Amino acid sequence: MKSLIALSPEVSQALADYRPIVALESTIITHGMPYPQNLEVAQKVEAVVRESGAVPATIAVMGGRIRIGLDAEALEALASTPSADVMKLSRADLAACLALGRTGATTVAATMICAHLAGIRVFATGGIGGVHRGAESSFDISADLQELAQSPVTVVAAGAKAILDLPKTLEVLETLGVPVIAYGQDQLPAFWSRESGLAAPLRIDDPAQIAAAARLRGELGLDGGQLVVNPIPAEAEIPRAEMIPVVEQALAEAETQGIAAKEVTPFLLQRIFELTGGRSLDANIALVLNNARLASQIAAAMAG
Numbered sequence: 092m093k094s095l096i097a098l099s100p101e102v103s104q105a106l107a108d109y110r111p112i113v114a115l116e117s118t119i120i121t122h123g124m125p126y127p128q129n130l131e132v133a134q135k136v137e138a139v140v141r142e143s144g145a146v147p148a149t150i151a152v153m154g155g156r157i158r159i160g161l162d163a164e165a166l167e168a169l170a171s172t173p174s175a176d177v178m179k180l181s182r183a184d185l186a187a188c189l190a191l192g193r194t195g196a197t198t199v200a201a202t203m204i205c206a207h208l209a210g211i212r213v214f215a216t217g218g219i220g221g222v223h224r225g226a227e228s229s230f231d232i233s234a235d236l237q238e239l240a241q242s243p244v245t246v247v248a249a250g251a252k253a254i255l256d257l258p259k260t261l262e263v264l265e266t267l268g269v270p271v272i273a274y275g276q277d278q279l280p281a282f283w284s285r286e287s288g289l290a291a292p293l294r295i296d297d298p299a300q301i302a303a304a305a306r307l308r309g310e311l312g313l314d315g316g317q318l319v320v321n322p323i324p325a326e327a328e329i330p331r332a333e334m335i336p337v338v339e340q341a342l343a344e345a346e347t348q349g350i351a352a353k354e355v356t357p358f359l360l361q362r363i364f365e366l367t368g369g370r371s372l373d374a375n376i377a378l379v380l381n382n383a384r385l386a387s388q389i390a391a392a393m394a395g
Contacts, residue, residue: 122196177195213389226256245305248382254341274296305317345358
Protein backbone atom coordinates (compact mmCIF):
# COMPACT_ATOMS: atom_id res chain seq x y z
CA MET A 92 0.00 0.00 0.00
CA LYS A 93 2.90 2.37 0.67
CA SER A 94 3.86 2.17 -2.99
CA LEU A 95 0.38 3.38 -3.98
CA ILE A 96 -0.22 6.14 -1.43
CA ALA A 97 1.95 9.23 -1.01
CA LEU A 98 1.22 11.25 2.12
CA SER A 99 2.38 14.84 2.19
CA PRO A 100 4.77 15.59 5.09
CA GLU A 101 2.09 17.76 6.70
CA VAL A 102 -0.57 15.02 6.55
CA SER A 103 1.89 12.33 7.62
CA GLN A 104 2.87 14.34 10.71
CA ALA A 105 -0.75 15.12 11.54
CA LEU A 106 -1.64 11.42 11.42
CA ALA A 107 1.32 10.59 13.67
CA ASP A 108 0.27 13.29 16.14
CA TYR A 109 -3.46 12.35 16.03
CA ARG A 110 -4.32 15.85 14.89
CA PRO A 111 -7.60 16.61 13.08
CA ILE A 112 -7.46 16.18 9.29
CA VAL A 113 -10.09 17.02 6.68
CA ALA A 114 -10.03 15.29 3.29
CA LEU A 115 -10.87 17.41 0.24
CA GLU A 116 -11.85 16.23 -3.23
CA SER A 117 -10.09 17.33 -6.41
CA THR A 118 -12.86 17.13 -9.02
CA ILE A 119 -14.01 20.59 -8.00
CA ILE A 120 -10.54 21.81 -8.99
CA THR A 121 -10.23 20.06 -12.34
CA HIS A 122 -13.83 19.98 -13.53
CA GLY A 123 -15.61 22.61 -11.43
CA MET A 124 -14.25 25.93 -12.65
CA PRO A 125 -11.58 27.41 -14.95
CA TYR A 126 -7.95 28.13 -14.12
CA PRO A 127 -6.82 30.18 -12.18
CA GLN A 128 -10.12 30.56 -10.28
CA ASN A 129 -10.05 26.86 -9.43
CA LEU A 130 -6.63 27.24 -7.84
CA GLU A 131 -7.70 30.30 -5.84
CA VAL A 132 -10.77 28.49 -4.51
CA ALA A 133 -8.76 25.37 -3.62
CA GLN A 134 -6.29 27.54 -1.71
CA LYS A 135 -9.14 29.31 0.11
CA VAL A 136 -10.72 26.01 1.17
CA GLU A 137 -7.39 24.72 2.50
CA ALA A 138 -6.88 28.03 4.34
CA VAL A 139 -10.31 27.76 6.00
CA VAL A 140 -9.47 24.25 7.22
CA ARG A 141 -6.19 25.47 8.71
CA GLU A 142 -7.86 28.52 10.30
CA SER A 143 -10.38 26.14 11.87
CA GLY A 144 -7.61 24.11 13.51
CA ALA A 145 -7.35 21.13 11.17
CA VAL A 146 -4.98 19.96 8.44
CA PRO A 147 -6.30 19.91 4.84
CA ALA A 148 -5.67 16.81 2.72
CA THR A 149 -6.59 17.45 -0.90
CA ILE A 150 -6.62 14.08 -2.70
CA ALA A 151 -5.74 13.30 -6.32
CA VAL A 152 -3.98 10.65 -8.40
CA MET A 153 -0.75 11.99 -9.85
CA GLY A 154 2.33 10.18 -11.10
CA GLY A 155 0.89 6.72 -10.57
CA ARG A 156 0.17 7.29 -6.87
CA ILE A 157 -2.69 8.47 -4.69
CA ARG A 158 -1.54 11.82 -3.33
CA ILE A 159 -2.99 12.55 0.11
CA GLY A 160 -2.28 16.23 0.65
CA LEU A 161 -0.94 18.40 -2.17
CA ASP A 162 1.84 20.93 -1.71
CA ALA A 163 1.67 24.30 -3.48
CA GLU A 164 3.49 23.02 -6.57
CA ALA A 165 1.26 19.94 -6.97
CA LEU A 166 -1.92 21.97 -6.42
CA GLU A 167 -0.82 24.44 -9.10
CA ALA A 168 0.02 21.60 -11.50
CA LEU A 169 -3.35 19.93 -11.00
CA ALA A 170 -5.32 23.17 -11.34
CA SER A 171 -3.56 24.14 -14.56
CA THR A 172 -3.98 20.74 -16.26
CA PRO A 173 -6.75 20.82 -18.91
CA SER A 174 -9.82 18.95 -17.69
CA ALA A 175 -9.77 16.78 -20.83
CA ASP A 176 -6.44 15.36 -19.65
CA VAL A 177 -7.71 14.47 -16.16
CA MET A 178 -9.76 11.36 -15.42
CA LYS A 179 -12.78 11.91 -13.20
CA LEU A 180 -12.44 9.08 -10.70
CA SER A 181 -15.00 7.05 -8.83
CA ARG A 182 -14.78 3.53 -7.38
CA ALA A 183 -14.96 1.94 -10.84
CA ASP A 184 -11.89 3.62 -12.38
CA LEU A 185 -9.57 4.48 -9.49
CA ALA A 186 -7.38 1.39 -9.95
CA ALA A 187 -7.32 1.75 -13.75
CA CYS A 188 -6.09 5.34 -13.44
CA LEU A 189 -3.21 4.17 -11.26
CA ALA A 190 -2.36 1.35 -13.67
CA LEU A 191 -2.36 3.71 -16.64
CA GLY A 192 -0.23 6.32 -14.89
CA ARG A 193 -2.85 8.97 -15.66
CA THR A 194 -3.74 12.06 -13.65
CA GLY A 195 -7.06 11.66 -11.90
CA ALA A 196 -9.35 13.88 -9.85
CA THR A 197 -11.39 12.25 -7.12
CA THR A 198 -15.16 12.49 -6.87
CA VAL A 199 -16.98 12.05 -3.55
CA ALA A 200 -16.82 8.24 -3.81
CA ALA A 201 -13.12 8.07 -4.72
CA THR A 202 -12.19 10.65 -2.10
CA MET A 203 -13.95 8.58 0.57
CA ILE A 204 -12.06 5.45 -0.50
CA CYS A 205 -8.69 7.20 -0.47
CA ALA A 206 -9.35 9.02 2.79
CA HIS A 207 -10.25 5.74 4.49
CA LEU A 208 -7.09 4.08 3.15
CA ALA A 209 -5.06 6.91 4.68
CA GLY A 210 -6.88 6.81 8.03
CA ILE A 211 -8.75 10.11 7.55
CA ARG A 212 -12.28 10.07 8.92
CA VAL A 213 -13.80 13.39 7.82
CA PHE A 214 -14.30 14.79 4.33
CA ALA A 215 -15.68 18.18 3.23
CA THR A 216 -17.23 18.64 -0.19
CA GLY A 217 -19.83 20.81 -1.93
CA GLY A 218 -22.65 18.43 -2.75
CA ILE A 219 -22.94 14.69 -3.22
CA GLY A 220 -24.24 12.88 -6.29
CA GLY A 221 -27.55 11.10 -6.07
CA VAL A 222 -30.49 9.74 -8.02
CA HIS A 223 -30.93 11.55 -11.33
CA ARG A 224 -34.31 12.65 -12.64
CA GLY A 225 -35.80 9.82 -14.68
CA ALA A 226 -33.66 7.18 -12.98
CA GLU A 227 -36.60 4.77 -13.08
CA SER A 228 -35.82 4.50 -16.82
CA SER A 229 -32.12 5.38 -17.04
CA PHE A 230 -30.95 3.73 -13.78
CA ASP A 231 -28.63 6.77 -13.42
CA ILE A 232 -27.67 6.72 -9.74
CA SER A 233 -24.41 8.11 -8.43
CA ALA A 234 -21.85 5.75 -6.92
CA ASP A 235 -21.56 8.27 -4.07
CA LEU A 236 -24.63 6.79 -2.39
CA GLN A 237 -23.28 3.24 -2.31
CA GLU A 238 -19.91 4.53 -1.12
CA LEU A 239 -21.54 6.23 1.84
CA ALA A 240 -22.87 2.80 2.78
CA GLN A 241 -19.40 1.22 2.52
CA SER A 242 -16.58 3.58 3.56
CA PRO A 243 -16.52 4.74 7.21
CA VAL A 244 -16.02 8.44 6.49
CA THR A 245 -18.17 11.34 7.70
CA VAL A 246 -18.98 13.50 4.68
CA VAL A 247 -20.02 17.12 5.16
CA ALA A 248 -21.97 18.49 2.19
CA ALA A 249 -24.71 21.02 1.44
CA GLY A 250 -26.99 18.14 0.44
CA ALA A 251 -27.33 16.55 -2.98
CA LYS A 252 -27.20 18.85 -5.99
CA ALA A 253 -30.65 20.33 -6.67
CA ILE A 254 -30.57 19.11 -10.28
CA LEU A 255 -31.16 15.60 -8.90
CA ASP A 256 -34.29 13.82 -7.71
CA LEU A 257 -33.96 14.66 -4.02
CA PRO A 258 -36.85 12.54 -2.66
CA LYS A 259 -35.51 9.43 -4.44
CA THR A 260 -31.96 10.23 -3.30
CA LEU A 261 -33.16 10.37 0.29
CA GLU A 262 -35.04 7.09 -0.15
CA VAL A 263 -31.95 5.30 -1.52
CA LEU A 264 -29.81 6.59 1.35
CA GLU A 265 -32.40 5.29 3.81
CA THR A 266 -32.46 1.88 2.09
CA LEU A 267 -28.66 1.71 2.25
CA GLY A 268 -28.69 2.54 5.96
CA VAL A 269 -26.78 5.81 5.61
CA PRO A 270 -27.39 8.32 8.44
CA VAL A 271 -28.44 11.68 6.95
CA ILE A 272 -27.83 14.28 9.66
CA ALA A 273 -29.01 17.86 9.19
CA TYR A 274 -26.92 20.49 10.98
CA GLY A 275 -28.71 23.52 12.40
CA GLN A 276 -32.15 22.90 10.87
CA ASP A 277 -34.84 20.26 10.42
CA GLN A 278 -35.04 20.38 6.61
CA LEU A 279 -32.73 18.77 4.13
CA PRO A 280 -30.80 21.56 2.37
CA ALA A 281 -30.79 21.63 -1.44
CA PHE A 282 -27.25 22.75 -2.30
CA TRP A 283 -27.76 26.33 -3.55
CA SER A 284 -30.84 26.69 -1.31
CA ARG A 285 -31.19 26.19 2.43
CA GLU A 286 -34.50 24.37 2.08
CA SER A 287 -35.69 21.48 -0.08
CA GLY A 288 -39.17 20.94 1.31
CA LEU A 289 -38.01 17.56 2.66
CA ALA A 290 -37.62 16.74 6.33
CA ALA A 291 -34.17 15.48 7.29
CA PRO A 292 -34.18 12.04 8.98
CA LEU A 293 -31.87 13.23 11.76
CA ARG A 294 -30.73 16.54 13.25
CA ILE A 295 -27.60 17.11 15.34
CA ASP A 296 -26.32 20.63 16.03
CA ASP A 297 -23.19 19.72 18.01
CA PRO A 298 -20.05 18.68 16.07
CA ALA A 299 -18.92 16.63 19.08
CA GLN A 300 -22.14 14.60 18.98
CA ILE A 301 -21.71 14.02 15.24
CA ALA A 302 -18.20 12.74 15.96
CA ALA A 303 -19.57 10.53 18.74
CA ALA A 304 -22.18 9.06 16.37
CA ALA A 305 -19.41 8.10 13.93
CA ARG A 306 -17.43 6.43 16.71
CA LEU A 307 -20.47 4.54 17.97
CA ARG A 308 -21.27 3.26 14.48
CA GLY A 309 -17.81 1.69 14.46
CA GLU A 310 -18.28 0.20 17.92
CA LEU A 311 -21.62 -1.27 16.83
CA GLY A 312 -20.01 -2.85 13.78
CA LEU A 313 -22.11 -0.84 11.33
CA ASP A 314 -20.58 -0.40 7.89
CA GLY A 315 -20.33 2.90 6.05
CA GLY A 316 -20.12 6.53 6.97
CA GLN A 317 -22.39 9.45 7.73
CA LEU A 318 -23.75 12.23 5.55
CA VAL A 319 -23.88 15.56 7.37
CA VAL A 320 -25.97 18.06 5.41
CA ASN A 321 -24.95 21.62 6.21
CA PRO A 322 -27.12 24.42 4.78
CA ILE A 323 -25.46 27.14 2.72
CA PRO A 324 -25.08 30.43 4.67
CA ALA A 325 -28.27 32.49 4.41
CA GLU A 326 -26.52 35.46 2.83
CA ALA A 327 -25.15 33.30 0.00
CA GLU A 328 -28.17 31.15 -0.87
CA ILE A 329 -30.38 31.30 -3.93
CA PRO A 330 -33.85 30.63 -2.47
CA ARG A 331 -35.67 27.47 -3.49
CA ALA A 332 -38.54 29.37 -5.14
CA GLU A 333 -36.03 31.10 -7.40
CA MET A 334 -33.94 28.00 -8.15
CA ILE A 335 -36.74 25.58 -9.07
CA PRO A 336 -37.68 27.33 -12.36
CA VAL A 337 -33.99 27.67 -13.29
CA VAL A 338 -33.32 23.97 -12.70
CA GLU A 339 -36.48 22.96 -14.58
CA GLN A 340 -35.48 25.09 -17.58
CA ALA A 341 -31.97 23.61 -17.65
CA LEU A 342 -33.38 20.07 -17.42
CA ALA A 343 -35.83 20.74 -20.25
CA GLU A 344 -33.04 22.08 -22.46
CA ALA A 345 -30.89 19.02 -21.74
CA GLU A 346 -33.73 16.71 -22.75
CA THR A 347 -34.45 18.71 -25.92
CA GLN A 348 -30.79 18.56 -26.94
CA GLY A 349 -30.52 14.84 -26.22
CA ILE A 350 -27.84 15.25 -23.56
CA ALA A 351 -27.52 12.12 -21.42
CA ALA A 352 -25.30 10.02 -19.15
CA LYS A 353 -22.09 11.66 -17.90
CA GLU A 354 -22.67 14.77 -19.99
CA VAL A 355 -25.85 15.74 -18.12
CA THR A 356 -24.39 17.15 -14.91
CA PRO A 357 -21.71 19.36 -16.55
CA PHE A 358 -24.32 20.72 -18.99
CA LEU A 359 -26.84 21.46 -16.25
CA LEU A 360 -24.32 23.18 -13.98
CA GLN A 361 -23.06 25.35 -16.84
CA ARG A 362 -26.58 26.26 -17.95
CA ILE A 363 -27.61 27.11 -14.38
CA PHE A 364 -24.49 29.28 -14.08
CA GLU A 365 -25.61 31.18 -17.20
CA LEU A 366 -29.25 31.47 -16.15
CA THR A 367 -28.34 32.82 -12.69
CA GLY A 368 -25.76 35.28 -14.01
CA GLY A 369 -22.95 33.47 -12.20
CA ARG A 370 -24.67 33.47 -8.80
CA SER A 371 -24.76 29.66 -8.70
CA LEU A 372 -20.95 29.49 -8.75
CA ASP A 373 -20.65 32.16 -6.04
CA ALA A 374 -23.07 30.14 -3.92
CA ASN A 375 -21.12 26.96 -4.62
CA ILE A 376 -17.90 28.53 -3.37
CA ALA A 377 -19.60 29.89 -0.24
CA LEU A 378 -21.09 26.52 0.69
CA VAL A 379 -17.81 24.64 0.17
CA LEU A 380 -16.03 27.05 2.54
CA ASN A 381 -18.87 26.68 5.05
CA ASN A 382 -18.66 22.89 4.87
CA ALA A 383 -14.88 22.99 5.39
CA ARG A 384 -15.39 24.88 8.67
CA LEU A 385 -17.92 22.39 10.01
CA ALA A 386 -15.86 19.40 8.89
CA SER A 387 -12.86 20.83 10.72
CA GLN A 388 -14.89 21.09 13.93
CA ILE A 389 -16.06 17.48 13.58
CA ALA A 390 -12.51 16.31 12.87
CA ALA A 391 -11.26 18.16 15.95
CA ALA A 392 -13.90 16.42 18.08
CA MET A 393 -12.89 13.04 16.64
CA ALA A 394 -9.22 13.72 17.37
CA GLY A 395 -10.10 14.76 20.90
